[in-house]
Amino acid sequence: MxxxxxxxxxxxxxxxxxxxxxxxxxxxxxxxxxxxxSQTPQQVIDCIVDYYSRYNANIHRGVHTLSQEATNAYEEARIKVQQHFNAAKPYEIIMTSGTTDSINLVANGFSAILTKGDEILVSALEHHSNIVPWQMLCEQTGAILKVIPMFESGQLDMETYTSLLNERTKLVFCNHVSNALGVINPIAFIIEKAHEVGAAVLIDGAQASPHIKADVQALDVDFYVTSAHKICGPTGVGVLYGKEEWLLKLPPYKGGGEMIDQVTFEKTTYAGLPHKFEAGTPNICGVIAFGAALDYMNNIxxxxxxxxxxxxxxxxxxxxxxxxxxxxxxxxxxxxxxxxxxxxxxxxxxxxxxxxxxxxxxxxxxxxxxxxxxxxxxxxxxxxxxxxxxxxxxxxxxxxxxxxxxxxx
Structure with a gap:
């Protein structure tokens, strides 16, 4: 140190x-x-230029050299993200277009799980992207949205939080750090208490990620989301970490190429993780550059x-x-x-x-x-x-x- x-x-x-x-x-x-x-260092800019100058190609689908090079670089970046957040397995890292996309992916998946009368908790400190998707989810399913209140200090009322938890609580959502105030929330406590009643927890790590290196296994969090552009990386790239058991339960968010196993007009079967949630051509260059950004910050x-x-x-x-x-x-x-x-x-x-x-x-x-x-x-x-x-x-x-x-x- x-x-x-x-x-x-x-x-x-x-x-x-x-x-x-x-x-x-x-x-x-x-x-x-x-x-x-955040701003972008030259090392990440160089990575972007190098991709488009030397091996710009689609991934996972081609046998030619450029496609193989792009695929390898993309999957190496996924491993960098896995290691950075200490996920147990690379396929627990789903690449998205950003934090908002990651949250919506989970919300869409739970629309097939929640039923009328189920309860979900969200903190009073949330960004709109961690409020609106859950309101939409409640409208779709009949679930009830409850709010963890805040104090004048900007800190969350943990006593009220624990009193809100019950056997009907299925999901808890909270940011790691408030984007508006910068306050660090007691997410380890929030996760522990939610798990005591069998609820899953999603932590919005967008504001924490530039400052705090979250260990998802130590936190025992079910979902953790963030965006590359907060961490010296490019815009249009995000991460959804999800425990394997939860990612297997959730249905696909989008349909298209890459996320399938077999397609006929009668029936389609889906690919395994992480491809199940990565339909279409991703932001290949952005993901690779995100890996370079993590390298840069971890080097410091x-x-x-x-x-x-x-x-x-x-x-x-x-x-x-x-x-x-x-x-x-x-x-x-x-x-x-x-x-x-x-x-x-x-x-x-x-x-x-x-x-x-x-x-x-x-x-x-x-x-x-x-x-x-x-x-x-x-x-x-x-x-x-x-x-x-x-x-x-x-x-x-x-x-x-x-x-x-x-x-x-």
Whole structure:
């Protein structure tokens, strides 16, 4: 750990990210919207170029050399994902188009399992993509959606959660980290308690994955989902980890090529895992590039990344509170996300001004309207930091916030 920290050189790392060297509105880009999507290192960009330059071909279907090379690279990437999340078997890793696709795959599968009166629990901290599919599922099946409430701190009410669990509870859904607040949820406890009543658990790891290396076997989680573009990879690629026993129970999500065993006009039989859930030509290049992104981040080390980002979080929090009239939403154990407002100033106005100064932050409800309704606010300014950000950038950001406050007060 100490050796890795000594080797951590943020200026050297920044050289790997071409976009960090551009200007926005005549100012050096400061990118603090990492919770929405991370930036891409040159090593991953090179991987994408190499695929399209040397072996662009469809996978699993051709005997020719290019197809075999593409297939091998694609399946090697799957193994990298398996190893990263410590899944028991490669075929427990299903490649999707993103976290939302992964969630919908599971929701679609459970539409054939749930019956009227079954209950499913979802936390009050969820992104819309982990609310809407379950509402649709309840409409289809007659299941009942119940909500795990939150406290003012942004933490979930675990006492109420345990009281909601019963023999009718079939599914529990919760994010590992709140995308709107950065709060880390006690997912090990949530999983353990759900399993005591026989319920399955899906964890949305989209916001956790850039900061925390989840061990799905140690967590004993049934489903874990995330997106490559949160972890220095390309957009349009996601992961569904599912325990083999659950993936075998769920029916296919989409029909088409690759997910079949035998097709006749009378009957079709389906392929085994993981192909059962991977119909059609996938984002081959994106999956291969995702493998390269995991290599890149694991080479730096997730413990090293977390330690550095935590330092940025505390530095920025202290500086921001010193500005005055600032409310930060979400306290306790967090990743490097600060969601805040300045008294009597709309977050959109702050975001617009700091953008003119070359600083990218996210403003609005962050696809988490129930959280904003809880706080009775229209939205927040969200600054989210990554391992390639610096304290100097934070200093510039704080000066921009002061300027915005002065202009808008």
């Amino acid at each position: 100490i050796e890795k920290e000594l080797m951590f050189d943020v200026e050297k790392i920044r050289k790997d990210f071409p976009i960090l060297h551009r200007e926005v509105n005549g100012k050096p880009l400061i990118y603090f919207d990492n919770a929405a999507t 080390g997730f413990e090293t990344i977390a330690a550095y980002e935590n330092e940025l979080l505390h530095y920025a929090t202290e500086k921001l509170l010193a500005v005055g009239d600032v409310t930060i939403y979400g306290t306790g154990k967090k990743v490097s996300v600060i969601s805040f407002n300045i008294d009597n100033i709309h977050p959109y106005d702050i975001g617009t001004i700091v953008d003119k100064l070359g600083i990218a932050v996210r403003t609005g409800h962050h696809c988490a309207q129930p959280i904003m309704d809880f706080y009775k606010i229209p939205g927040t300014v969200r600054a989210s930091f990554s391992f390639y950000n610096t304290k100097k950038e934070i200093d510039t950001f704080i000066e921009a916030i002061k300027k915005a406050k002065m202009m808008l007060s």
